[in-house]
Amino acid sequence: MCGIVGYIGHQRALPILIEGLKRLEYRGYDSSGVAMLQDGKIDITRAVGRISNLEARLGLGGIETDCRQNVSTTGIAHTRWATHGGPTEKNAHPHLSWDGRVAVVHNGIIENYRALATFLERHGIRCVSETDTEVLAHLIGHCYRGNLEQAVRDALHEVQGTYGIAVVCANEPGTIVAARKGSPLIIGVGNGEYLVASDASAIVKHTTQVVYLSDGEMATVTSSGFHTTTLDAVPVTKDLHEVEFSLEEIELAGHEHFMAKEIFEQSHSLATTLRGRLDTREGQIILGGIANHARDLARAKRIIFTAQGTAWHAGIVGEYMFEDIAKIPAEVEYASEFRYRNPLVDFGTVVIAISQSGETADTLAAVREAKVKGALCLGVVNAVGSTIARESDAGVYLHCGPEIGVASTKAFTSQIAVLAMMAIQLGRRRFLSQEDAHRLVNALDRIPDQVAQVVEQSDAIRAAVESVVDRENWLFLGRGYNYPIALEGALKLKEISYIHAEGMPAAEMKHGPIALINEGMPVVFIATRGHQYDKVLSNIEEVRSRGGRIIAVATQGDAEITAKAEHVFYVPNVPEPLQPLLTVVPLQLLAYHAAVLRGCNVDKPRNLAKSVTVE
Numbered sequence: 001m002c003g004i005v006g007y008i009g010h011q012r013a014l015p016i017l018i019e020g021l022k023r024l025e026y027r028g029y030d031s032s033g034v035a036m037l038q039d040g041k042i043d044i045t046r047a048v049g050r051i052s053n054l055e056a057r058l059g060l061g062g063i064e065t066d067c068r069q070n071v072s073t074t075g076i077a078h079t080r081w082a083t084h085g086g087p088t089e090k091n092a093h094p095h096l097s098w099d100g101r102v103a104v105v106h107n108g109i110i111e112n113y114r115a116l117a118t119f120l121e122r123h124g125i126r127c128v129s130e131t132d133t134e135v136l137a138h139l140i141g142h143c144y145r146g147n148l149e150q151a152v153r154d155a156l157h158e159v160q161g162t163y164g165i166a167v168v169c170a171n172e173p174g175t176i177v178a179a180r181k182g183s184p185l186i187i188g189v190g191n192g193e194y195l196v197a198s199d200a201s202a203i204v205k206h207t208t209q210v211v212y213l214s215d216g217e218m219a220t221v222t223s224s225g226f227h228t229t230t231l232d233a234v235p236v237t238k239d240l241h242e243v244e245f246s247l248e249e250i251e252l253a254g255h256e257h258f259m260a261k262e263i264f265e266q267s268h269s270l271a272t273t274l275r276g277r278l279d280t281r282e283g284q285i286i287l288g289g290i291a292n293h294a295r296d297l298a299r300a301k302r303i304i305f306t307a308q309g310t311a312w313h314a315g316i317v318g319e320y321m322f323e324d325i326a327k328i329p330a331e332v333e334y335a336s337e338f339r340y341r342n343p344l345v346d347f348g349t350v351v352i353a354i355s356q357s358g359e360t361a362d363t364l365a366a367v368r369e370a371k372v373k374g375a376l377c378l379g380v381v382n383a384v385g386s387t388i389a390r391e392s393d394a395g396v397y398l399h400c401g402p403e404i405g406v407a408s409t410k411a412f413t414s415q416i417a418v419l420a421m422m423a424i425q426l427g428r429r430r431f432l433s434q435e436d437a438h439r440l441v442n443a444l445d446r447i448p449d450q451v452a453q454v455v456e457q458s459d460a461i462r463a464a465v466e467s468v469v470d471r472e473n474w475l476f477l478g479r480g481y482n483y484p485i486a487l488e489g490a491l492k493l494k495e496i497s498y499i500h501a502e503g504m505p506a507a508e509m510k511h512g513p514i515a516l517i518n519e520g521m522p523v524v525f526i527a528t529r530g531h532q533y534d535k536v537l538s539n540i541e542e543v544r545s546r547g548g549r550i551i552a553v554a555t556q557g558d559a560e561i562t563a564k565a566e567h568v569f570y571v572p573n574v575p576e577p578l579q580p581l582l583t584v585v586p587l588q589l590l591a592y593h594a595a596v597l598r599g600c601n602v603d604k605p606r607n608l609a610k611s612v613t614v615e
C-alpha cells in the first residue's frame, strides 16, 4: 500500500528520502515521487514503476555521490499503490497545487473528492490527474493565507475520507505539516532532524525514537522541533516511543528474498513469541497483555475472531483451538463482512482481531464496530504501537519482528502460537485439565526447534516443485486443524507465483472441485497423523485414481504415505492443535520455490500490498 516519507533537518534530504522509499517498497507500489523545497520553490519528480526509475529521473546513479546537486534539506516522498486513477506519472504523488506553492503526499482515500473538485472548478482550479489526492493540494493552496498549518486544518475540515498526509509549502520552506485520519503516520525524532513516515522501517536507519500520531491529530514539524494538535487546534502532548526493531531485522542477512529469510527465521521468531510466556514446569501460560481481562475472557459466552488474508486463516485455527482446548463457542469472520453486516455482538462476546500490521482498514473498522457494540476487544498484533494495538482494549503482541515479505509467513506461525497460548490459558480457567495443559505447554516449547528441522527440507521441496511448477492449477486439501493450512498453502502459492490454487477441507473436494482433477494436476494433501488420517488417505486415493499428482505433508516416520504420494515432506509428531505450526512451513517453502522457479518477484508480487489500509 502507499508509503510516505518526509525529512527536515540539517542533512541533504534527497538521499534520505530515496532510502526511505526503498524501505517502503515492500508495502507494494506502482509509482513513486519526491517533492524537494529549494530556492523558494518546490521541485517535483515522479516516475512509474520501481524506485530505480525515479532515481534515473532524478539523475541519480550512485545515490550517495550523485545527488549532491540537490542540497535541499526539506522534502516529502511517496510510493503510490493505485486506487483512483491508473499507475501513471501524472497520477503519482506528490501532487502540486495549481500555483505550484503546495505539495502533498497522501495515503488513504478522499471520498468527497468529486464535490471538492467541483468546488475548486468554481474558483477556476482544474485537476489534471485522475486521483482523489490532487484536490487536497489545490484545497490547501486555496485555503493558504500565510500559515500552512492553518491552511491544512481548514482544508481537512472539508474532507471526508481517510488520510495520512505530509504537506510542504514553497512559502514556508522550513516546515512539514502532517495529519492523520485512518492512515498511520509517525514522526521520527532525530538529533536536529525529523522524519515523517507511514511506517517505521522508512526511518529506522536515522532514528528509533518516534511519536505515533492518532486519528484526528496533526503535527507541524521544523528542523528545530515539532508540535502536535488535534484537527481543531487543541494542543496534544505526545509520548516518545522507542521503535522495537533494528535495521538488521529489516535487511536480507544473506538471503535472496525477505520471504526466504522470514520462512527460515521462524524457529527464532516463534521462540521470541513464546519467550517468557510458557511455564513448562507448572504447565501454565503467562500473558501479561491480557492479564487484566482474564476473568472477562473466562466468563465470555462466545469468541469472534476477525481478520483478513493470512491472519483470517490463523483465525480459523484459533476457532478450532478455542472450541477444542478452551471449550468456548468460537467463530471467525472476515473483518470486511463483520464491519458492515450489523453482527450480533453483546457483552458476553469477546472479539479478537488478528493483524500483522495492526493497520488493515477492515480489521480496524471491525474493532471499532465491536467496541461500539460493547464487546471486549482484544488484539493479536505484530506491529507495536499500531492503530489496532492501540484501539483494542488489550492484547497480545506477536513479537516476531518486522515482516517485510508481502506474503505473510512468520507472522502467521506467531499468530497461531499466540492463539494457542490464549486457548490454553483460557482452557485452564474452564475445562482443560492440568495434565493436558502441561502436555500442550511443553509441546509448544519444543515447536521452535521442530520448525528448524522442517526448514531443512527446503532443497528437497525445491526439487519436488521443479517437476510440477509448470502446472497452472493446484489443489490444497486438509482436514481439521489442517484445513486452514490448506487455505494458507493455496494462498501463498497464488500470491507469489500467480499459479491458480484452491484450498479447502478435503471432504469438500467431492462437492465440485474433483471435476477439475485431470492427469498430472498437483494436489497437495496435509496428511499428518491425527483422528482424521484415514479419511485423508481415502481422499488421496480418490485423487490418485483420477490422475492427480500427490504431494503430501506427513508425520515423521509415516511409511504408509510414501506408497501413495509422489513427494512427501515430513513434520515431527506433535499434538493435533499444534500441527499447523509445522505443517504450514513446507507449504510456505513450496510457494517460495515455485515463485523463484517461475521467475516471479517474490517480495514484490504484482498488484499486492503488504498492508491494506484502504477498503
Ligand code: G6P
Pocket (backbone or CB within 6 Å): 308, 309, 310, 311, 312, 354, 355, 356, 357, 358, 359, 360, 363, 406, 407, 408, 608, 609, 610, 611, 612
Ligand atoms: C494483505 C497482506 C496479507 C495479510 C493481509 C492482512 O493482504 O498481503 O499478507 O495477511 O493483508 O494483513 P494484516 O496486517 O492485518 O495481518
